[in-house]
Amino acid sequence: MNNIILTGDRPTGRLHVGHYVGSLRRRVELQNSGKFDKIFIMIADAQALTDNADNPEKVRSNILEVALDYLSVGLDPAKSTLFIQSLVPELTELSFYYMNLVTVSRLQRNPTVKAEIQMRNFETSIPVGFFTYPISQAADITAFKATVVPVGEDQMPMLEQCQEIVRKFNATYGETLVEPKILLPDNKACLRLPGIDGKAKMSKSLGNCIYLSDTEEEVNTKVMSMYTDPDHIKVSDPGKIEGNTVFTYLDCFSRPEQFAEYAPDYSCLDEMKDHYKRGGLGDVKVKKFLLKVLNDELSPIRARRKEWETRLPEVCEILKEGSRIAHETAAETLCEVRKAMKIDYFSADNGLV
Numbered sequence: 001m002n003n004i005i006l007t008g009d010r011p012t013g014r015l016h017v018g019h020y021v022g023s024l025r026r027r028v029e030l031q032n033s034g035k036f037d038k039i040f041i042m043i044a045d046a047q048a049l050t051d052n053a054d055n056p057e058k059v060r061s062n063i064l065e066v067a068l069d070y071l072s073v074g075l076d077p078a079k080s081t082l083f084i085q086s087l088v089p090e091l092t093e094l095s096f097y098y099m100n101l102v103t104v105s106r107l108q109r110n111p112t113v114k115a116e117i118q119m120r121n122f123e124t125s126i127p128v129g130f131f132t133y134p135i136s137q138a139a140d141i142t143a144f145k146a147t148v149v150p151v152g153e154d155q156m157p158m159l160e161q162c163q164e165i166v167r168k169f170n171a172t173y174g175e176t177l178v179e180p181k182i183l184l185p186d187n188k189a190c191l192r193l194p195g196i197d198g199k200a201k202m203s204k205s206l207g208n209c210i211y212l213s214d215t216e217e218e219v220n221t222k223v224m225s226m227y228t229d230p231d232h233i234k235v236s237d238p239g240k241i242e243g244n245t246v247f248t249y250l251d252c253f254s255r256p257e258q259f260a261e262y263a264p265d266y267s268c269l270d271e272m273k274d275h276y277k278r279g280g281l282g283d284v285k286v287k288k289f290l291l292k293v294l295n296d297e298l299s300p301i302r303a304r305r306k307e308w309e310t311r312l313p314e315v316c317e318i319l320k321e322g323s324r325i326a327h328e329t330a331a332e333t334l335c336e337v338r339k340a341m342k343i344d345y346f347s348a349d350n351g352l353v
């Protein structure tokens with residue numbers, strides 16, 4: 001069996017460093033590892049419309065933004081298939097069939113769905129498309145026979161529900177679908193990167209993001225305003241590491257060699273943390289170090305994005321060709337699904353007569 005990856009993002013805005021450490025950076029590593037036969041990266045516009053149906057221009061305007069983010073972090077169209085979800089109609093048909101395998105009560109218990117509904121204040125006005133997007137996501141994954149799906153921690157319930165759908169389908173209709181495995185970030189600090197305001201999750205809707213496309217000046221402003229320990233008022237005060245956003249970001253981004261270059265008083269992050277905890281290390285000094293670390297990571301991303309922005313027709317061709325390949329791949333899976341369900345009524349080998 002081939003090793004295949006499927007993953008993607010909703011085009012509701014530019015991608016941020018939470019996406020980067022939670023998924024994008026790992027995708028590039030996996031892409032370049034040579035361990036996978038196929039990699040599909042989806043711009044999930046149809047899914048984005050489930051809670052933006054009255055504002056399709058928001059979704060449309062972010063298709064190229066997300067594509068530019070993908071290319072700028074190092075996703076290579078020669079190695080990974082980049083495509084637009086709505087240009088693969090087979091995904092909609094698969095979703096329709098899978099709906100018969102999931103109960104309303106099971107969808108209501110999905111922690112990710114519950115959290116998203118609460119965050120959007122949907123209450124009793126939940127769009128059906130949004131409510132059922134775990135089913136749509138299962139269609140996306142299974143259409144490409146993905147064996148591995150790299151996600152952040154908050155998406156684990158979605159993958160678990162996909163696994164349930166696969167098992168139910170195969171038990172009902174025979175072994176047809178491939179059950180995917182979940183791949184979480186290696187660095188536990190990257191499982192859920194907080195916003196710059198210290199909130200539990202970096203979110204476009206909360207306005208607490210550092211975007212991959214932010215200029216160096218914008219990153220500087222955001223880092224200097226970042227939430228730390230509110231009780232660490234004076235430099236001499238002992239400080240807390242837990243819940244301190246600056247140190248969480250350093251856990252995700254700092255590398256050992258950067259201390260010798262930018263913070264020679266410390267040999268590693270643990271030494272810096274110990275100094276902060278006993279007092280004598282100010283927030284401004286730590287933030288300035290984080291700025292150096294972040295700009296080391298983001299500078300090449302900015303440079304690649306600037307180059308791709310001059311080649312937008314080529315970006316469109318990449319998405320067009322990727323969507324064609326995705327469409328052909330998903331069509332093959334749909335044929336197998338229809339055959340397993342015995343609704344391939346006029347096929348050459350299983351027709352009605």
